[in-house]
Amino acid sequence: EDQVTQSPEALRLQEGESSSLNCSYTVSGLRGLFWYRQDPGKGPEFLFTLYSAGEEKEKERLKATLTKKESFLHITAPKPEDSATYLCAVQAGSTGTALIFGKGTTLSVSS
Amino acid sequence: GAVVSQHPSWVICKSGTSVKIECRSLDFQATTMFWYRQFPKQSLMLMATSNEGSKATYEQGVEKDKFLINHASLTLSTLTVTSAHPEDSSFYICSARDSGLETQYFGPGTRLLVL
Numbered sequence: 001e002d003q004v005t006q007s008p009e010a011l012r013l014q015e016g017e018s019s020s021l022n023c024s025y026t027v028s029g030l031r032g033l034f035w036y037r038q039d040p041g042k043g044p045e046f047l048f049t050l051y052s053a054g055e056e057k058e059k060e061r062l063k064a065t066l067t068k069k070e071s072f073l074h075i076t077a078p079k080p081e082d083s084a085t086y087l088c089a090v091q092a093g094s095t096g097t098a099l100i101f102g103k104g105t106t107l108s109v110s111s
Numbered sequence: 112g113a114v115v116s117q118h119p120s121w122v123i124c125k126s127g128t129s130v131k132i133e134c135r136s137l138d139f140q141a142t143t144m145f146w147y148r149q150f151p152k153q154s155l156m157l158m159a160t161s162n163e164g165s166k167a168t169y170e171q172g173v174e175k176d177k178f179l180i181n182h183a184s185l186t187l188s189t190l191t192v193t194s195a196h197p198e199d200s201s202f203y204i205c206s207a208r209d210s211g212l213e214t215q216y217f218g219p220g221t222r223l224l225v226l
Contacts, residue, residue: 041222043115043219049213098157
């Protein structure tokens with residue numbers, strides 16, 4: 001069964017304290033792995049798409065990496081405005097165009 | 112680029128009435144659109160996938176006669192919640208997939224409250 005697991009469920013950081021969020025997956029035929037950011041009461045905001053192991057993408061303080069079993073979202077020197085829920089989703093050969101979402105990691109950054 | 116809008120952003124209705132939610136891709140053509148439902152502090156639950164010009168594909172457990180989906184053009188999909196009940200109260204989010212790409216872009220969501 002295709003599955004996506006995110007850890008930790010919640011993460012509290014001090015401003016400037018770098019850390020990583022994990023997304024592990026077991027799917028048949030990965031077609032893409034996606035990271036989204038969701039603020040309370042809003043729809044998910046697209047961050048990154050990764051297609052193959054070894055691929056990395058960066059945007060401001062965020063960097064996403066992908067291996068054959070998991071993806072990491074590295075947050076460097078976070079600021080309070082980075083506080084949000086970060087969602088990982090995969091598209092697999094078995095699911096067509098649909099995404100399988102993890103439950104998310106809620107990040108809180110305090111100043 | 113890749114902007115998706117939803118309307119309305121929130122709606123309150125009486126039990127037994129129907130509510131229509133619109134989802135539009137503003138700057139790209141979307142051959143496929145998706146409808147999700149999200150409960151408080153939970154992740155997104157896919158309800159259905161709609162392809163332009165054809166019938167929607169519903170996920171297991173989602174009543175197709177209750178949640179009517181129409182995808183009449185490459186930029187518009189609608190979700191109609193028929194005979195709404197309080198248990199239909201939720202946050203409904205649509206997404207659109209840019210033709211030729213894998214990425215889904217999400218709308219801002221519609222909060223539905225059924226009294």
